[in-house]
Amino acid sequence: EPEVTQTPSHQVTQMGQEVILRCVPISNHLYFYWYRQILGQKVEFLVSFYNNEISEKSEIFDDQFSVERPDGSNFTLKIRSTKLEDSAMYFCASSAGLGTEAFFGQGTRLTVV
Amino acid sequence: AQTVTQSQPEMSVQEAETVTLSCTYDTSESDYYLFWYKQPPSRQMILVIRQEAYKQQNATENRFSVNFQKAAKSFSLKISDSQLGDAAMYFCAYRSPTHTGTASKLTFGTGTRLQVTL
Numbered sequence: 043e044p045e046v047t048q049t050p051s052h053q054v055t056q057m058g059q060e061v062i063l064r065c066v067p068i069s070n071h072l073y074f075y076w077y078r079q080i081l082g083q084k085v086e087f088l089v090s091f092y093n094n095e096i097s098e099k100s101e102i103f104d105d106q107f108s109v110e111r112p113d114g115s116n117f118t119l120k121i122r123s124t125k126l127e128d129s130a131m132y133f134c135a136s137s138a139g140l141g142t143e144a145f146f147g148q149g150t151r152l153t154v155v
Numbered sequence: 156a157q158t159v160t161q162s163q164p165e166m167s168v169q170e171a172e173t174v175t176l177s178c179t180y181d182t183s184e185s186d187y188y189l190f191w192y193k194q195p196p197s198r199q200m201i202l203v204i205r206q207e208a209y210k211q212q213n214a215t216e217n218r219f220s221v222n223f224q225k226a227a228k229s230f231s232l233k234i235s236d237s238q239l240g241d242a243a244m245y246f247c248a249y250r251s252p253t254h255t256g257t258a259s260k261l262t263f264g265t266g267t268r269l270q271v272t273l
Binding site: 075077079083084085086087090097098100131133135140143144145146147148149151 | 190192197198199200201202205246259260261262263264265266
């Protein structure tokens with residue numbers, strides 16, 4: 043069964059460092075998303091991406107964040123200069139079409155120290 | 156902006172019994188999508204069931220069914236014949252109607268932690 047794959051599963055980084063979280067969406071999907079979940083809290087939307095551009099972004103997704111689909115298969119989230127409060131589980135998701143369900147990856151746990 | 160409310164932080168059910176998780180939402184839109192996601196201890200988000208607002212019939216997936224009350228903006232999840240593997244965090248989520256050429260985000264509730272006891 044096709045699935046969304048995220049790497050790494052866990053990343054520890056020092057405050058101020060740049061991190062790149064990687065995702066391989068399901069191959070025929072056209073819509074891509076990043077969400078994050080701070081420990082013990084709800085899942086929050088960060089950004090959606092369609093047709094090689096950002097469709098929508100939340101207020102969390104400030105200039106420190108960027109997304110890219112560099113090679114037609116990977117979908118990355120970059121955090122330019124990490125802060126302690128960026129520590130969270132980051133989920134990538136993809137969906138085939140408008141209104142269809144989003145399939146989530148297993149998440150990357152980011153710990154900023 | 157849409158909001159999703161899950162008023163039960165924790166629920167408990169005995170194995171083989173039935174449990175209902177509540178969800179209410181607020182929207183001014185008439186056509187939208189509702190979902191229940193399960194998050195086990197592994198923390199992966201797994202889709203349990205979806206409902207299109209234009210459909211009057213309640214969605215059903217094996218032991219999982221929903222009670223969708225559009226006028227009341229209520230979307231509860233019923234789990235029948237509960238199993239130990241059903242123990243997880245359950246999130247209700249809302250998706251806006253689609254607009255041509257754009258992706259639409261999910262708005263999640265705060266979740267309900269379901270315990271299943273022997």
